[in-house]
C-alpha cells in the first residue's frame with residue numbers, strides 16, 4: 623500500500639489555513655504532519671518530515687517560507703499573495719539550484735476563478751475596453767487581489783500581442799484612486815465589503831455591447847479542491863508553475 627503524502631500547512635490558524643487543515647485531514651491519501659502558525663519555527667517542517675508545504679500566510683513572510691521549503695527539498699503549494707515579478711525571479715534562481723523541487727504559486731485555487739481568468743485572457747483581444755473589479759471581505763490586507771493582478775497581467779499580454787491600443791479614457795482630472803490602479807495598462811478596482819468572501823468581474827466593452835465575466839466564491843470550501851489538487855500534483859511538476867491552470871488541461 624502507498625504511504626500517505628506528508629503535508630504541512632503554514633498559516634494553519636488563518637481563514638484559509640484552517641480550512642486547508644480540515645481538507646487535508648479528511649483526505650485518505652494525505653497525512654497532515656505539521657500545522658504551523660506565525661511563531662512556530664520553520665525547522666519543525668524538517669522534524670515533521672513534510673514532503674509538501676502549503677503556504678497560506680501573509681505577503682511579508684511567504685517568500686522566506688517558500689525559500690526554506692525549497693532549500694530543504696520540500697515541494698510548496700502557495701496561495702499567499704504578494705508574488706511580484708522580482709520575487710518570482712528570485713524563486714526561479716533558487717529552484718535552478720534545487721531542480722527536483724516543484725513550487726505552485728496559485729493566485730486562486732477555485733476552479734471557477736481559474737476558468738474565469740482563462741476566459742478573460744481569451745476574450746481580451748476582441749474588445750476595445752477592459753476594466754477589472756475585485757470585491758473581497760474587509761479583513762483582506764492586500765489590494766488589488768492576487769487574482770485581479772494575475773488576470774490583468776494576462777489580459778494586458780493578450781492585448782499587446784493583438785496590437786491593441788490602450789483602453790479609451792478621456793479622464794483629465796479625478797480624485798486620487800477614482801480610476802483604480804493601473805496593472806500593465808489595465809484599470810483594477812478594489813471593493814472591501816462586510817459579507818463578501820472573494821469575487822471578481824472583468825468588464826469588456828465594445829461598440830454597443832458589453833461582456834462581463836464574473837466569478838464568486840461564497841465560502842472558502844471553494845478553494846479546497848484546488849489546494850488538494852496542487853498538493854497531489856506539485857511533486858510531479860519540478861520547477862515553478864504560476865497558476866493552477868498549469869496543472870489543468872484548459873485547451874480547446
Ligand SMILES: NC(=O)C1=CN([C@@H]2O[C@H](COP(=O)(O)OP(=O)(O)OC[C@H]3O[C@@H](n4cnc5c(N)ncnc54)[C@H](O)[C@@H]3O)[C@@H](O)[C@H]2O)C=CC1
Pocket residue numbers: 632633634635636637638639658659660661678679680681683687700701702703704728729730731732764768845
Ligand atoms: N490562492 C487562493 O485561492 C487564496 C489565497 N488567499 C491568500 O492567502 C493568504 C491568507 O489569507 P487568509 O487565510 O484570509 O489570511 P489570515 O490572516 O486569516 O491568515 C494568515 C495566517 O498566517 C499566519 N502567519 C503569518 N505569518 C506566518 C508565518 N511566517 N508562518 C506561519 N503562519 C504565519 C497568521 O498569523 C494568520 O493566522 C492571503 O495572502 C490571501 O490573499 C486567500 C484565499 C484564497
Ligand SMILES: O=C(O)C1=N[C@H](C(=O)O)C[C@H](O)C1
Pocket residue numbers: 703729730731758762763766767768769770819820821
Ligand atoms: O484574501 C482573500 O480572501 C483571497 N485572496 C486571493 C487573492 O488575493 O486573489 C484569492 C481570493 O481572491 C481570496
